[in-house]
Amino acid sequence: MDAIGTARVPDHPTVQAALSLARRAPSVHNTQPWRLVFDGHRLQLYGDTYRRLSSADPQGRQLTISCGALVDHIRTAFAAAGWSTRVTRLPDTAADHLAEIEFEPARDVSDTVRARAAAIDRRYTDRLPMLPPRNWERVEPALRAVAAAGEVTLTVLEASARLRLAAASAQSAALRAYDPQYLNELHWWAGNDSPADGVPISALVSAAELAQVGVGRAFPAAPPSLRRGELTDASKLLVLGTDADTPAQWLRAGEALSAALLECTAAGLATCPLTHITEVPTSRRAIANLVPGRVEPQVVVRVGTAPTTASQPPTPRRPVSDFLDLHRFG
Missing domain, CATH: 3.40.109.10 (NADH Oxidase)
Structure with a gap:
């Protein structure tokens, strides 16, 4: 009822x-x-x-x-x-x-x-390169509002910060490159065909496409997607942060993440949360240095426009x- x-x-x-x-x-x-x-x-x-x-x-x-x-x-x-x-x-x-x-x-x-x-x-994680987000001047205030409602800070990084974020992403990957436990965990959850959980091969990208994005997690490589051409990623990079680093703040960060992703999807935009950059303390500190004030970075999100209307299978x-x-x- x-x-x-x-x-x-x-x-x-x-x-x-x-x-x-x-x-x-x-x-x-x-x-x-x-x-x-x-x-x-x-x-x-x-x-x-x-x-x-x-x-x-x-x-x-x-x-x-x-x-x-x-x-x-x-x-x-x-x-x-x-x-x-x-x-x-x-x-x-x-x-x-x-x-x-x-x-x-x-x-x-x-x-x-x-x-x-x-x-x-309709929402899905789009790990491929994106075009700039359409109607960003209208979407950005809505995203700030849903984050603030959950006591979470949303920072849109300047374009100049992308290289520094890419360096933090590469550093995070390098620190994990010879960690067998991490690699086994990654391959357990990604690139398989579980009917109930994990990241299927259809949601992953090729090594060349990952390089075009520059800030993505190095999942097991997949065959090239249907998005042909040398598209350099032009997504906006958002940082969701909190004023403390406690379970209560983590929970609120997740709520704000969900609200922001749904707001973007409703506006016809593609999104991709990036969590690997905040897993390693050194990379997390690097992100904190890109955000004004004293903020604990929790999640980075790419927001852009998918260059085609075809989305990946659920x-x-x-x-x-x-x-x-x-x-x-x-």
């Missing part, structure tokens, strides 16, 4: 439908590191530590950012179904209990919410039943 009826909480089919949409949230290496419990009244979100990248993400920072992205996707999906949500972040002392989400019927559904919810299925997602516990549903 949706919120137009008399119910005070969403019923089982509504929960299933909303989470079937929300599960499209981006996560590091598409690990989808989350568990949910719905008791008939509240939705509890837990980080799934079995899906944490032990080499790339030993602190669980990226796991928490991924779960924050899911929180925003959940709120967007339920809002489009007519339900307002209230989030309590880190509701108790359990390290893996990241959020509690409560519901109440919404009075209406705004066009903005509908547009963001419709963007969920990346896989786990079925809702794989991460949702309904055994206490009343």
